[in-house]
Amino acid sequence: MSMTAIKGGVLAAEGFMAASTAAGIRKHGREDMALLFSETPCVAAGTYTSNVVKAAPVVWDKELTDHDHAIHAVVINSGIANACTGDAGMEACKQEAQTVSEAFGDVIPPESVLVASTGVIGLPLPMDKMKAGILEMVPKLEHSELHATLASKAIMTTDTKNKEFAVAFEIGGKTVHLGGMTKGSGMIHPKLCTMLCFLTTDLCISKTLLQKALFEDIVDTYNMISVDGDTSTNDTCVILANGKAGNPEITEENEDYQTFKKALHAVNETLARNMAADGEGATHLFTVHVTGANDKETARTLARSVVSSTLTKAAIYGRDANWGRILCAMGYSGAAFDPNKVRLCFVNDIGKILVYKDGVPVDFDEDYAKEILGYEEVTALIELNQGEAEATAWGCDLTHDYVDINASYRT
Amino acid sequence: MSMTAIKGGVLAAEGFMAASTAAGIRKHGREDMALLFSETPCVAAGTYTSNVVKAAPVVWDKELTDHDHAIHAVVINSGIANACTGDAGMEACKQEAQTVSEAFGDVIPPESVLVASTGVIGLPLPMDKMKAGILEMVPKLEHSELHATLASKAIMTTDTKNKEFAVAFEIGGKTVHLGGMTKGSGMIHPKLCTMLCFLTTDLCISKTLLQKALFEDIVDTYNMISVDGDTSTNDTCVILANGKAGNPEITEENEDYQTFKKALHAVNETLARNMAADGEGATHLFTVHVTGANDKETARTLARSVVSSTLTKAAIYGRDANWGRILCAMGYSGAAFDPNKVRLCFVNDIGKILVYKDGVPVDFDEDYAKEILGYEEVTALIELNQGEAEATAWGCDLTHDYVDINASYRT
Numbered sequence: 156m157s158m159t160a161i162k163g164g165v166l167a168a169e170g171f172m173a174a175s176t177a178a179g180i181r182k183h184g185r186e187d188m189a190l191l192f193s194e195t196p197c198v199a200a201g202t203y204t205s206n207v208v209k210a211a212p213v214v215w216d217k218e219l220t221d222h223d224h225a226i227h228a229v230v231i232n233s234g235i236a237n238a239c240t241g242d243a244g245m246e247a248c249k250q251e252a253q254t255v256s257e258a259f260g261d262v263i264p265p266e267s268v269l270v271a272s273t274g275v276i277g278l279p280l281p282m283d284k285m286k287a288g289i290l291e292m293v294p295k296l297e298h299s300e301l302h303a304t305l306a307s308k309a310i311m312t313t314d315t316k317n318k319e320f321a322v323a324f325e326i327g328g329k330t331v332h333l334g335g336m337t338k339g340s341g342m343i344h345p346k347l348c349t350m351l352c353f354l355t356t357d358l359c360i361s362k363t364l365l366q367k368a369l370f371e372d373i374v375d376t377y378n379m380i381s382v383d384g385d386t387s388t389n390d391t392c393v394i395l396a397n398g399k400a401g402n403p404e405i406t407e408e409n410e411d412y413q414t415f416k417k418a419l420h421a422v423n424e425t426l427a428r429n430m431a432a433d434g435e436g437a438t439h440l441f442t443v444h445v446t447g448a449n450d451k452e453t454a455r456t457l458a459r460s461v462v463s464s465t466l467t468k469a470a471i472y473g474r475d476a477n478w479g480r481i482l483c484a485m486g487y488s489g490a491a492f493d494p495n496k497v498r499l500c501f502v503n504d505i506g507k508i509l510v511y512k513d514g515v516p517v518d519f520d521e522d523y524a525k526e527i528l529g530y531e532e533v534t535a536l537i538e539l540n541q542g543e544a545e546a547t548a549w550g551c552d553l554t555h556d557y558v559d560i561n562a563s564y565r566t
Numbered sequence: 567m568s569m570t571a572i573k574g575g576v577l578a579a580e581g582f583m584a585a586s587t588a589a590g591i592r593k594h595g596r597e598d599m600a601l602l603f604s605e606t607p608c609v610a611a612g613t614y615t616s617n618v619v620k621a622a623p624v625v626w627d628k629e630l631t632d633h634d635h636a637i638h639a640v641v642i643n644s645g646i647a648n649a650c651t652g653d654a655g656m657e658a659c660k661q662e663a664q665t666v667s668e669a670f671g672d673v674i675p676p677e678s679v680l681v682a683s684t685g686v687i688g689l690p691l692p693m694d695k696m697k698a699g700i701l702e703m704v705p706k707l708e709h710s711e712l713h714a715t716l717a718s719k720a721i722m723t724t725d726t727k728n729k730e731f732a733v734a735f736e737i738g739g740k741t742v743h744l745g746g747m748t749k750g751s752g753m754i755h756p757k758l759c760t761m762l763c764f765l766t767t768d769l770c771i772s773k774t775l776l777q778k779a780l781f782e783d784i785v786d787t788y789n790m791i792s793v794d795g796d797t798s799t800n801d802t803c804v805i806l807a808n809g810k811a812g813n814p815e816i817t818e819e820n821e822d823y824q825t826f827k828k829a830l831h832a833v834n835e836t837l838a839r840n841m842a843a844d845g846e847g848a849t850h851l852f853t854v855h856v857t858g859a860n861d862k863e864t865a866r867t868l869a870r871s872v873v874s875s876t877l878t879k880a881a882i883y884g885r886d887a888n889w890g891r892i893l894c895a896m897g898y899s900g901a902a903f904d905p906n907k908v909r910l911c912f913v914n915d916i917g918k919i920l921v922y923k924d925g926v927p928v929d930f931d932e933d934y935a936k937e938i939l940g941y942e943e944v945t946a947l948i949e950l951n952q953g954e955a956e957a958t959a960w961g962c963d964l965t966h967d968y969v970d971i972n973a974s975y976r977t
Contacts, residue, residue, distance in 0.1 A: 208894060238894075240927075275890065383877060386898035463795075464796055465794040465876070469968070473973025479647070482619050485618070487617045490618075494618065511650070555969050
């Protein structure tokens with residue numbers, strides 16, 4: 156299949172519009188609201204946090220995407236998470252959707268509007284500001300690359316970089332576009348999905364297969380990143396498909412479906428990696444690649460355990476090839492493997508260094524290891540030599556800045 | 567039952583002796599080896615790490631305690647963990663035990679000698695230094711409180727305080743003594759036991775009941791502490807009972823057994839708390855007390871999840887009453903509960919402040935909260951209001967010093 160990375164983020168696909176504004180939820184006049192809109196109704200699929208404490212927007216969105224409502228818009232705010240806010244939180248979601256609906260002269264129903272929030276848990280949303288923000292954004296909706304980027308910035312919290320990505324590919328002789336934006340830097344250890352992720356495509360596809368493709372792909376993308384082991388109350392990953400590419404509708408798991416899945420994976424993997432690299436306080440993107448496992452779940456479990464290990468993350472920060480902590484994290488992961496068959500390397504663009512083989516350490520050049528670990532991206536390559544399955548997890552190092560950010564985030 | 571805290575640590579019980587030395591495994595002439603000895607053979611019980619990657623000493627000890635060998639001695643070193651060391655690691659354990667046996671003129675067999683190591687993973691033990699250290703310690707063995715303290719210091723790694731505790735209580739008209747020492751500051755998230763813990767008692771008890779009492783008690787003590795979520799390869803908790811108190815042997819779960827269990831719990835809880843308070847870089851002992859759970863396991867799961875939450879730990883460091891992170895950590899714990907019934911307070915010797923009730927935040931005085939959280943010990947009291955079960959977990963905050971210590975521990 157031929158697939159090209161393109162610009163445009165959530166506006167790469169035909170028929171989507173976006174706007175953003177500074178509604179005054181966050182300080183210093185920072186943009187803190189975004190609106191995504193498609194005049195053509197969208198088939199929508201969503202995955203949400205597995206946290207028992209679910210934020211109100213998660214409950215609102217899940218209800219809509221579970222019941223096959225056609226979706227026209229998503230309204231998002233940063234600064235306040237609308238989590239642990241009781242009945243008032245649900246009422247806020249309803250009012251957001253109603254305000255969007257009314258702003259479009261009731262042409263689109265409130266049940267076609269998804270909502271999402273990120274920020275401090277427990278505070279009520281300032282509804283006057285939210286409503287004013289929505290009314291300000293609606294007339295600003297436009298299909299402009301600039302707006303996609305502004306929207307991806309407006310949903311940031313402790314993120315240092317906005318995250319957007321898009322691809323173009325062919326299905327049934329038509330060019331299809333798929334793009335997305337994500338935010339997420341702390342409280343990142345997704346169990347069903349990442350913090351906030353919005354994907355748009357002009358693909359024509361049935362709801363069932365859109366949902367299936369999304370569910371299957373997050374397992375190896377957003378579910379494989381970790382910043383701090385804390386699974387958020389607000390995790391949301393939504394994909395909207397408005398069908399404007401004009402391809403024959405995908406209604407079975409044919410070759411077109413497989414093409415779409417590859418494109419979806421490319422977008423999700425890039426956005427997931429970017430989130431891990433921009434983890435709170437991170438100085439390294441830390442990738443763990445496990446090969447030779449007996450089965451896929453074993454590979455995933457081991458990769459996730461290593462990438463989440465506090466001690467390993469601190470060692471990566473210190474440019475310390477402390478492979479013992481990696482073996483240790485594999486050992487307590489709950490997955491079965493034979494430590495005596497493991498081969499462990501650190502590898503990146505600088506070079507590759509073998510540190511452990513056949514159950515015993517390998518003598519290695521500490522200076523060279525420090526050089527490799529000094530680079531901003533490093534991969535721990537773990538060869539189990541037991542089977543054929545593999546998996547990759549992405550995370551980041553544990554730094555002083557992480558502690559600073561989170562010792563003072565709320566106050 | 568009447569129970570008194572007494573001095574003496576591992577030497578509080580009759581018939582035990584201890585010694586320590588600087589064998590040159592660690593730098594700067596620091597004491598790095600300890601030897602425990604009982605002329606009277608001991609009934610011994612042990613629990614060990616659940617990590618798949620088990621250090622050689624864990625394998626050696628488990629073999630001995632599982633097969634009811636009478637135990638006379640424990641030799642311990644800090645500096646090197648003897649983990650991931652392959653066959654050479656097992657050979658090192660054997661040589662340690664043989665050296666102790668020979669030093670006693672072969673009166674005690676190598677199979678009566680337990681070994682334990684803590685420190686860097688992957689390095690080989692320097693056997694010449696280890697043997698010389700053992701030969702130096704044997705003539706120094708003495709029943710002296712000073713030696714108990716020196717031994718508890720020799721097994722420290724990044725610990726800042728030695729940890730020992732002992733109690734006296736009555737069984738069958740005889741005074742029984744039970745004492746212990748532990749070490750552990752990082753890589754602490756025990757699944758079966760804590761890093762290293764040695765308990766001695768002059769109680770007369772069957773092997774079966776000694777093991778049962780130990781297994782039952784660690785679930786609510788060492789298994790309920792967490793410093794960094796990393797379960798070590800070397801976790802070991804051993805109890806030796808030499809029977810010298812002269813009480814009628816405990817062979818059934820009678821009143822005497824219950825008395826012993828209470829004493830055991832008192833010692834284990836104190837040592838576990840002390841380990842958590844001395845977590846690497848810690849400025850706070852952070853206790854999480856969950857009440858009103860439907861069952862004990864739910865209470866334990868929730869308490870452990872909160873005490874292990876990276877974001878909550880950073881907030882405690884920042885004296886930030888960020889209760890949203892606590893609700894969040896409860897939510898992703900996997901345990902079932904109703905967030906709308908939860909009542910959450912921060913409490914300690916300074917005061918008590920309610921921050922969340924019935925599914926919504928409570929307005930509280932931020933200055934007062936900061937004052938409470940400024941104290942070196944703070945408890946999050948989580949009332950679930952659903953059942954009768956409760957549990958307590960102990961941990962510490964996540965600080966800059968934690969990052970410093972672990973970014974440079976090995977090198």
